[in-house]
Amino acid sequence: MHGFGPITCEENEPVFHAEWEKRAFANTNLSLAQGKLGSLDSYRHAIERMGNLNYLSTSYYEHWFAAAEMRLIENDVITEKELRTRIEAVRTDPTSFALPPAEGPDELSELVAGMVKFGGVSLRQIDAEPRLAVGESVVTTRRSPKGYTRLPRYARGSRGRIVRHHGAHVFPDTSAHDLGECPEHLYTVRFEASELWGETAEGRSTVNLDLWESYLAPVGEEDA
Amino acid sequence: MSHDHGNGVSDPEVRTRALESLLYEKGLLSPAAVDALIGVFERDLGPLNGARVVARAWVDPEYKGRLLENATAAIAELGFGGLEAQHLVAVENTPEVHNVVVCTLCSCYPWPVLGLPPRWYKDPAYRSRIVIEPRQVLSEFGLELDEDVEVCVWDSSAEIRYLVLPERPVGTEAMSEDELAQLVTRDSMIGVTNVSAAVAA
Numbered sequence: 001m002h003g004f005g006p007i008t009c010e011e012n013e014p015v016f017h018a019e020w021e022k023r024a025f026a027n028t029n030l031s032l033a034q035g036k037l038g039s040l041d042s043y044r045h046a047i048e049r050m051g052n053l054n055y056l057s058t059s060y061y062e063h064w065f066a067a068a069e070m071r072l073i074e075n076d077v078i079t080e081k082e083l084r085t086r087i088e089a090v091r092t093d094p095t096s097f098a099l100p101p102a103e104g105p106d107e108l109s110e111l112v113a114g115m116v117k118f119g120g121v122s123l124r125q126i127d128a129e130p131r132l133a134v135g136e137s138v139v140t141t142r143r144s145p146k147g148y149t150r151l152p153r154y155a156r157g158s159r160g161r162i163v164r165h166h167g168a169h170v171f172p173d174t175s176a177h178d179l180g181e182c183p184e185h186l187y188t189v190r191f192e193a194s195e196l197w198g199e200t201a202e203g204r205s206t207v208n209l210d211l212w213e214s215y216l217a218p219v220g221e222e223d224a
Numbered sequence: 225m226s227h228d229h230g231n232g233v234s235d236p237e238v239r240t241r242a243l244e245s246l247l248y249e250k251g252l253l254s255p256a257a258v259d260a261l262i263g264v265f266e267r268d269l270g271p272l273n274g275a276r277v278v279a280r281a282w283v284d285p286e287y288k289g290r291l292l293e294n295a296t297a298a299i300a301e302l303g304f305g306g307l308e309a310q311h312l313v314a315v316e317n318t319p320e321v322h323n324v325v326v327c328t329l330c331s332c333y334p335w336p337v338l339g340l341p342p343r344w345y346k347d348p349a350y351r352s353r354i355v356i357e358p359r360q361v362l363s364e365f366g367l368e369l370d371e372d373v374e375v376c377v378w379d380s381s382a383e384i385r386y387l388v389l390p391e392r393p394v395g396t397e398a399m400s401e402d403e404l405a406q407l408v409t410r411d412s413m414i415g416v417t418n419v420s421a422a423v424a425a
Contacts, residue, residue, distance in 0.1 A: 023244055030252060108257035109256040111261040122310070
């Protein structure tokens, strides 16, 4: 998609730009680590459910807390009424409801160490053999689901070649909807720029995407 | 974005404070855990980790081989790894191929070796443009590639994370591994720039 303007870089950029960004980062990660947001995919899907206009007009960490609020309410960890009431109370008196100072390490700070070291493994063992092989030519599906998927729109219905097999990984399309992990074989598929962009392709380049098996079909067996 | 309500406090500040206090009351968050988590990303994780991996690969061909074969295991040899790099792949720049990394769908990034991503990596401009006009974007970062160099864009659409192994600059043959690590920038490991020997202090 064109039209987002120039890329703006910041010299000596800090890790966080405001205290609230640190807090939003911490709120979300602690809730994720305790399973309170559901799967990582369901959380990413919640960011997409903010609505496209809202997504594009708010900053990165605003996406984080908007999705965290949504998932915590959906998972009955907090109620919408309780959240609204608390937001109004803080707005009225911004010094209220501050956290007490940190004391020594506790169970939750131990959890942080475990999450940072062991979190985020999506590889799973499955019995099914991979149906596709490195070197094989494939076509991506044209399906445009209303829910969550990780096949970008720009690469739908496109021909590519498998360059790597990564074993089986949690399938986001089901995981995001609380329908289970349903792991599938995952492959890196290489697309020539001319396949994706036609005559407007810039020159010699490829785009490589990590795609699940059910997004792909061998050339000649693509969906109608 | 700031949405000030007249009391000097923005909407994101209010909403973050409100949510934090509710999580605290429910026993899901503690001040120590918040400090620990922020500390990891402000102090422990950052591009200096990735720079050590790259420098090691430049001076030790066997390590480089292991890095390109299984980057997750290779960075673990240097004590790195974990959340957002459990499945890491290193891609090597050569005179024929230049690699660059993006996440068009969100902002996936290899935290253990690069830390948290810069703003431009998360902005729609980079995420939309790098896949369709990579040469133009790279030239805006100051990197002009010859026409016969193939640009390889890696769009991190799953939990696989990518680290670019930049080319070792000419004229650095006498430098130690530590000196080399100081040349390696975050942007060169994303792939939007090359490493320059001129940066040497």
